[in-house]
Amino acid sequence: MAEFDYLIVGAGLFGATFAHLARKAGKKCLVIDRRNHIGGNTFCENQGGINVHVYGAHIFHTNDKPIWDFVNSFTEFNRYTNSPVALHEGKLYNLPFNMNTFYQLWGVTTPEQAQAKIAEQIASLNITEPQNLEEQALTLVGTDIYEKLIKGYTEKQWGRKATELPAFIIKRLPVRFTFDNNYFNDKYQGIPIGGYNKITEGMLEGTEVRLDTDYFSDRAYFDGLADRVVFTGPLDEFYNFQFGELEYRSLRFEHETHEVENYQGNAVVNYTEAHVPFTRIIEHKHFEFGKQPHTIITREYPDTWTKGKEAYYPINDEENTRRMKQYQELAAQETNVLFGGRLAEYRYYDMHQVIGSAFVKAKQELGVDLVQS
Numbered sequence: 133m134a135e136f137d138y139l140i141v142g143a144g145l146f147g148a149t150f151a152h153l154a155r156k157a158g159k160k161c162l163v164i165d166r167r168n169h170i171g172g173n174t175f176c177e178n179q180g181g182i183n184v185h186v187y188g189a190h191i192f193h194t195n196d197k198p199i200w201d202f203v204n205s206f207t208e209f210n211r212y213t214n215s216p217v218a219l220h221e222g223k224l225y226n227l228p229f230n231m232n233t234f235y236q237l238w239g240v241t242t243p244e245q246a247q248a249k250i251a252e253q254i255a256s257l258n259i260t261e262p263q264n265l266e267e268q269a270l271t272l273v274g275t276d277i278y279e280k281l282i283k284g285y286t287e288k289q290w291g292r293k294a295t296e297l298p299a300f301i302i303k304r305l306p307v308r309f310t311f312d313n314n315y316f317n318d319k320y321q322g323i324p325i326g327g328y329n330k331i332t333e334g335m336l337e338g339t340e341v342r343l344d345t346d347y348f349s350d351r352a353y354f355d356g357l358a359d360r361v362v363f364t365g366p367l368d369e370f371y372n373f374q375f376g377e378l379e380y381r382s383l384r385f386e387h388e389t390h391e392v393e394n395y396q397g398n399a400v401v402n403y404t405e406a407h408v409p410f411t412r413i414i415e416h417k418h419f420e421f422g423k424q425p426h427t428i429i430t431r432e433y434p435d436t437w438t439k440g441k442e443a444y445y446p447i448n449d450e451e452n453t454r455r456m457k458q459y460q461e462l463a464a465q466e467t468n469v470l471f472g473g474r475l476a477e478y479r480y481y482d483m484h485q486v487i488g489s490a491f492v493k494a495k496q497e498l499g500v501d502l503v504q505s
């Protein structure tokens with residue numbers, strides 16, 4: 133008999149949620165992570181009372197009450213509402229595109245005027261079948277919003293011209309004809325009081341965790357420790373990249389401390405001009421309404437991904453989708469391994485989605501629903 137029921141590779145939200153539910157089901161788990169901390173990409177580093185979102189700004193939002201109750205059972209959430217602003221040629225615009233933005237762009241004051249302005253710009257385009265992202269965006273929101281608020285940001289994000297990007301990347305662009313700067317439509321939203329680490333620490337309480345521990349450093353040894361494996365690392369690496377690498381877009385973060393109380397007046401400011409190399413500046417203290425005399429900001433630069441860099445956004449183009457299918461066929465044959473999370477499934481998940489997915493997989497695996505109990 134192995135020492136543990138489950139070896140869980142990865143202490144991110146998927147691994148931690150699964151570990152929590154398995155422990156509730158009376159299972160003995162060992163969680164390993166190759167990083168020197170738990171929490172995966174939600175990890176925050178406390179610097180002088182400010183929780184710095186080390187792997188990019190994270191805002192929790194969901195419509196799902198059981199998921200909201202679950203995360204709130206580890207720590208209460210504050211009432212932070214994400215309302216980013218975009219800076220373009222010295223002017224600020226509210227996001228998401230709403231009546232405030234339309235007033236700032238055109239001076240219009242009623243929904244009817246704003247709708248007419250957008251319709252007039254779309255009608256003048258003469259695009260029937262959008263061939264690329266640029267044409268797709270133009271037909272959805274017209275020229276001004278596209279040129280000022282979408283083009284530069286998107287090209288920086290993907291490292292390619294919008295005319296060279298496929299139209300399907302932008303399926304729809306939410307436009308609101310109300311004065312509402314709340315970025316998300318979800319019923320529940322906020323930041324955990326005390327930071328995200330409180331959540332993953334709570335989930336992993338009572339479970340053995342080994343950090344700085346890479347599953348691939350001694351796979352046979354780790355497999356021997358447990359009856360079953362929950363793997364949340366990259367699926368291509370699990371199969372030794374035999375069909376080639378699954379590609380990602382990466383990010384580079386530049387953190388800076390400023391001896392001022394308030395640097396930009398908002399947690400998130402997007403920089404939508406092409407000549408500014410970063411896409412946004414995050415001022416972390418605003419997520420938690422911090423009152424410290426200093427502040428910490430992070431400039432976020434989109435980056436090409438190569439092995440060794442952090443993998444952030446999967447590039448779900450044809451070639452990567454084909455490779456992923458090959459890996460999935462192998463994964464489907466495993467009888468002792470359960471795959472879950474953003475890296476093993478090679479898909480972008482929001483936090484509530486990855487927790488929801490862990491709920492489903494844990495219920496299937498453990499045979500009981502332990503979320504509410």
Ligand code: FAD
Binds near residue numbers: 190192473
């Ligand atoms: P991860 O958090 O990546 O955890 C996987 C863990 O596995 C890692 O800690 C890794 O070190 C470990 N691991 C991998 N391989 C091995 C190995 N061989 N051995 C040991 N350990 C291993 N979601 C939101 O809801 N709101 C947001 O505002 C938001 N902002 C985001 C901003 C950015 C820039 C990004 C990239 C994502 C954002 N997300 C946001 C999504 C959120 O980060 C993910 O949903 C969540 O982190 C996924 O959790 P996970 O457990 O699947 O993966």
